Amino acid sequence: MELHTLSSHRITRRTMLRLGALASISSVVLPGLLAACGGDDDFGNNTNTNPGSTPAAEATAPQGEAEAGDPKSGGTLVWGMGGDADALDPHTTNAWAAWRQSTMMYESLVRKDLSVTEGTPEIVPLLAESWEATEDGLTWTFKLREGVKFHDGTDFDSAAVMANYERMSVADSKFYYETAWHGQFAFQYATEVTAPDAFTWTITHDRPVAEFLSTIGDYYWFGIASPTQIEKVGNENLAANPSGTGPFRFVERVEGQRTKFERNEDYWGEKAYLDEVIIRPILEDQARVVALQTGEIDLMSDPPPDVIQSLIDEGFTLSDGMTPQVAYYRFQFRNEYGKDVRIRQAISYAINREAIARDLFRDSAIPAYGLLSPGAPAYDPDWKPFPYDPDKARELLAEAGYPDGFKTKLLGVPTASGWPQAGAVAQFIKDNLAEVGIDLELELTEWVTYLGIIFRERTDMIMWGTAWGMPTNFFVNIQAESRYRSEQDAGDAGYTNRENPNVELDEFLVAGSEATDTATSNELYRKANEKAMVEDCAFVAITHDKLPHLMKPSLKGFVHSVNVNYDLTKLWIDE
């Protein structure tokens, strides 16, 4: 018998190449063929809610209205999300996936009206039945709801509110937790906080804060946890043992698999229809899509834009709308090119936001022109400075002395929670800028490395991007007010920081936030937005993500609120 080795077989290089080519082709063609063969029988009995509609057309119709049939109680909702929650502690969490879950368990004193799908929602009572501010706008008094119980059986009262406030802001309190940073942010102007009786809580600021209610009502930064529970399990363990007053109570969390909530039968308000809600993190986009198609999940967040229309065609329901999200780039003012306003404006003209929203996001995002999100009171949908105009961009570049363009770097991330298509957007911008002669080298890194890079002084890059937002005007203060940004914070990129204040902009922002009259406040914020975005051109806003959600057609009552969280008590299953 002859001794053979692997190489002695007739697997030639040509055969290998053929096999490789076959594998590559099949990877592209096979899913398409399978889809074509599969037909629509997966959901043959379901009718498309909007046959032939585009996601954009769907977005304009408020979801959850005019639904046939009466709501039924019962059932389990399995909600597939693209990311897992970090910590189920409303005061420390830093992720939208976690805020959406906190909303179910924790309640603040007030919140935005989650039944509103367009414009600016009103502030509605939650654990506070009513509130009033003194004429000078400095002191707020909240009358708290009586008869409310935490999930652990503790009675809710002003001492509980106090304990939660102290957890975030009073360093010598037994409740204090240094990583409860978000709360500190909401209470940064507080000078005196008292609980005059069991159901009254007051807070006095050193200046009027027009957005105070909105700040404690958004994102559940001030979700009230049971003080008994905090003491019992300790600050660090509250995330694993949450106890709030919300319509759903925490059952269990198996990391990476599921987080389970059940209806709070003792809820003070209108009880939820659903028996249970299970959150299932599925990181891989394609797997999340398949899980929806196979019925392993009922509701899906963060669908890849390319599959939205085909899922609608299969009978799934789309819900999307106006959200607080803004994806934007900041200019590096210490960069050789970035310090010239004409170049910054040229870049702003050169970016085709409409095409990004339409082609890249398949209309699951709308073009953005400012830092005010669609849910903010001062947002104006018709305000569109810097329309796509490559000729104007070339003109400005020539004026600035760079008729042939230049080469520089843009820093971004390929993917990040709350920043869909981040890498593709960067690539799109690179192509846009190449048309006017600017050669962008993309530097895309994972999120934490990215944070490390932008906060060190980097003058070789002209722009870096991020995405978040709030449905309040105050977001502009956070981004642009000098007071918020220190000299060491190189992320500030040399634009408006404490040592180098932008006095005019600060005046608009401070006055806007102190104005007790809404119309005046909005006007001041619009001016501030215009100053930062157009005159100074410190930012380039790209898109507002519409946060599309796809769901089984039998799921009813999902209302796509302007906030990033949703009221699941109205959700029911029609089966």
Place this chain on the structure above:
Amino acid sequence: MGRYIIRRLIATVAVLFGVSILIFTIVHLTPGDAARAQLPSNAPEDQIQQIRRAMGLDKPMPVQYFYWLRNAVQGDFGRSYQHRISAFGIVKDRFPNTVILAGSSLVVAVVIGLTVGVIAGTRPNSRTDRTATILGIIGASLPSFWLAIMLLIIFSLKLGWFPAVGMYDVRGDGGLGDLARHLVLPTVATAAVPAAVIARQVRSSILEIMNLDFVRTARAKGLAEHVVVLRHALRNAMPTFITIVALQAGYLLGGSLITEVVFSWPGMGQQLYTSIGARDVPVIMTITVLIALVFTSLNLLADVLQGVIDPRIRLM
């Protein structure tokens, strides 16, 4: 034999020590800041410093490593930056899930690899051998990610035979049957490469042995062919087989990352993937040290087994 094992044990501890220093250094040298990752991108500097102090990140790197090591040998691997719970607790929950997936994949890979390898090795150049070789090359070169997605689309979406994600149906109470159904696709996706590698190694090993004198002698004694192959050839191929299986088992424990992410399998690979994204140093350290521990232990086990089978090895 005792001295041999002690020598190998000392080497194992040294490797673990080296791995922990290496990973700690790599994680700390790459740009990025776990304190910042916990806060919104515009958080004020003094707040970030406060968090950094609370996390112990303000200390020099060697000091941080010393604290980590001191606590780790006492079984305290710190708290996850991301989830604010015990890092060891997170990994402890994930470890069995990875062992289940890696174990079933290893069983499949060994059964397929050994069978195909022996058949191909005893029938060189036959149609079976050629088919096995081609399949082996395909199996070893298919990107796990692509294979996993293909399996999902075909067997989960189109045929509806197996569930797409997770370890259990989250609506139900689980159970062995449910686990088995969820295990099939990730197992196939994970087993493809090791099965191909084992088959190839077993084949060449058997092929080589079948030409040696003692096989010829066995045949001359009139032994049946299956006795020659199974009792004589295979036994002599065992040292190679054990080494390759131990190596593959080690790779499977640490290397099923892609499969775990695609199929949402709640194992260490999936956890490592999210923890790296969040620069969750305590969890990254716990997982990598655990993988290194298992890997080196498996190697130690393989060396000892080889020593048992072939006494000459003990003298090396």
